[in-house]
Amino acid sequence: MSRKSPKDSYARPDAFSKRAKAEGYPARSIYKLEEIDQRCALLRPGQRVLDLGCAPGSWLLYAAKRVGPKGSVRGVDLTPLAIGLPSNAVSLAGDAFEPSGPTYDFIREGAPYDAVVSDMAPSTTGNRFTDQVRSADLVRRTLEIAGEFLAPGGAWVAKIFMSEELVSIRKRVRELFDEERIIRPEGTRQISYEVFLVGLRRRPEAPPTG
Ligand SMILES: C[S@@+](CC[C@H](N)C(=O)[O-])C[C@H]1O[C@@H](n2cnc3c(N)ncnc32)[C@H](O)[C@@H]1O
Numbered sequence: 001m002s003r004k005s006p007k008d009s010y011a012r013p014d015a016f017s018k019r020a021k022a023e024g025y026p027a028r029s030i031y032k033l034e035e036i037d038q039r040c041a042l043l044r045p046g047q048r049v050l051d052l053g054c055a056p057g058s059w060l061l062y063a064a065k066r067v068g069p070k071g072s073v074r075g076v077d078l079t080p081l082a083i084g085l086p087s088n089a090v091s092l093a094g095d096a097f098e099p100s101g102p103t104y105d106f107i108r109e110g111a112p113y114d115a116v117v118s119d120m121a122p123s124t125t126g127n128r129f130t131d132q133v134r135s136a137d138l139v140r141r142t143l144e145i146a147g148e149f150l151a152p153g154g155a156w157v158a159k160i161f162m163s164e165e166l167v168s169i170r171k172r173v174r175e176l177f178d179e180e181r182i183i184r185p186e187g188t189r190q191i192s193y194e195v196f197l198v199g200l201r202r203r204p205e206a207p208p209t210g
Contacts, residue, residue: 016187030058031187050113051075053120057083064089074110112151118142118158136165152204173199
């Protein structure tokens with residue numbers, strides 16, 4: 001009998017993957033954002049949303065539906081999207097770390113945002129420590145972007161691989177936001193060590209960068 005590797009668990013379609021396909025979403029990750037949205041009252045009609053790490057596009061489609069025709073969603077990913085987008089959503093292939101240039105300009109043009117959401121994940125190396133550090137770096141970048149472009153009262157969500165890095169990151173989240181939450185949505189695969197950090201109600205007096 002052959003043994004199942006962790007990679008098999010990611011490749012095997014589960015109930016969430018099947019439901020995503022049936023509902024027209026390119027990835028099962030949609031249900032993680034949906035659960036966070038339902039638990040935290042994240043998205044509302046008319047809002048402006050920035051989606052970091054938006055490919056293949058499930059969060060973008062979900063957010064576009066939630067904010068409706070009076071709202072707008074901007075997505076950025078290293079990989080270009082291969083799906084058609086509704087008229088209130090746009091995306092750009094670029095690196096969220098870019099400190100200036102086209103990706104930075106694209107993000108700035110849509111500001112101020114009511115929500116900055118990030119499902120960004122590093123390409124995993126197999127070395128857990130390296131992956132944790134890279135994931136934490138991505139989250140710190142999303143906090144910088146939120147610090148610069150999130151409106152007072154706005155919300156922030158970011159995926160992180162659990163590690164000791166959480167301590168300093170959570171401290172920064174509590175400086176920037178009135179309320180901090182950690183959520184592990186039901187759609188998270190059992191073998192995954194990811195969680196989602198949520199910041200609610202950006203403090204108006206919070207310093208712009210950390
Ligand atoms: C789990 S996927 C996101 C899935 C997406 N939320 C959805 O629902 O379709 C993670 C994405 O993060 C992107 N990513 C990783 N590092 C990035 C960076 N520096 N800038 C932009 N995107 C990045 C990857 O290219 C990958 O597509």
